[in-house]
Amino acid sequence: MIARRYLFALVDQGGNIPPEVGAVRRLVDRGHKVTALGDDTIAEEVRASGAIFRPWIVAPNKRDHGLESDRIRDWECKYPWQLVRRLAETQFVGPAPRYAADIKSAIAHERPDAIVCSMFCMGAMVVAEAERIPFVALYPNVYPMPAEGLPPFGVGLSPSRGLLGRCRDRAINSVAEYLWNAFGLQGLNALRLAHGLPPLARFFDQASRASRQLILTARSFDFPAILPAGVAYGGPILDDPFWARSEGWEPPTGDSPFVLVSLSTTYQDHVGLLRRIVLALGSLPVRAMVTTGPSIAPEELPSASNVSVVASAPHRAALRHADLVVSHGGHGTAIKALTNGVPMVILPHGRDQADTAARVSARGAGITLRKSSSVGVIAATVRRVIEDPAYRIAARRLGEAILEDTRDDALVLALEDAVNQCPRHAMTGAAQRQVAK
16 A cells, blocks of 8 residues: 545534545555645534544634524525525635635645545646646535435435336436536536536536445435436545543433434524424434534523433433434434434435435434424424334344444545545556565
8 A cells, every 4th residue: 555645625514524534544544654634613522533624714614503603504595596685695606716726735835645535625626637736626425416216305206206206206316417517517617617528418517526426324224216427436534523532421310212313513494303303302202312412502492301401412322221212314314324224314404415314214213304394293203213113123134234434444445545546646456566665
């Protein structure tokens, strides 16, 4: 193995950071030199991984997880076209030239062999392509692009059946592509032109220019599909967020079923839902722990004698004791729950969460509810999942499949291969041995 230089371009959008910094840590442990450009919110976590941290200087830099630091505010968007326009203007395209400027500066300083990009960082992808440096796009959940067999992203649908289902998928994917082209393609092509690259016909084509597109989930969790060339499963990374780690954690005392509640680490206008969940659990014979994350103060929620509300807890430890997880459908939380054989009640808010929920519910490992569900509906559903052993059996079965097809080194090998397959890095075996000496 030849040590390489990797430059990561990381954008903190909440749940993507633990798996992406997990990828950083695994490369460092393999002996590679890794530098990560990112928001100030992830500086401590990156440095703890053994990598070098460089903050965004020209590009937007998230200083904390407070509401005022969220420039996207996607919960305000009522219609799909509003959401796509907001995402294009505030993240994917609007600030892309500023991300590109920081990446170009980092390239001159670090001289990386490869660039690894959060899916949100189009500026890094453009500069990598222009500089002829192989780049990898990371997807911290299920594959978001159209692919044969996959239902459209973000809608929470199951795979289509028959002609009518295929027409459904084509129609939704066509609308999504039209919106992204309408709100993002012109700005993206302007950036490409500024860096000497030809224009693209489709907004989605930028990610396809990557040497690899790696999906940070397990194939067995996703719906079966035929993925485009260059797209592969890297497997899930089950690391807890850096801020959630603690030593000596113990579950609440007692013998009643233990329910772990974990909603988004970023603000999604979900305080009202958390309050209803606390009231629902307070009416049941359970022990419950609600983790609010860094965006909501525990004091904002009501109290109940059997419900503890804390800012954070180590989920990997808590899940070893849990009988049920109540969540918003975050991919990381769902995968950790399943690999511990814990069923779920999921109340998606947006983003990829409905897609996660669809995959859990389709396998019988949980139940999906609307985020507007009442206290009574939440309580009845929690009771149902706890009392029916079929949900735990299904969760254990799916979790075992996820663990079986997940290799700890699959992601690292794919990242190394992205460099080795590049013509300017390709070597014969004899040459590699000579360098190793």
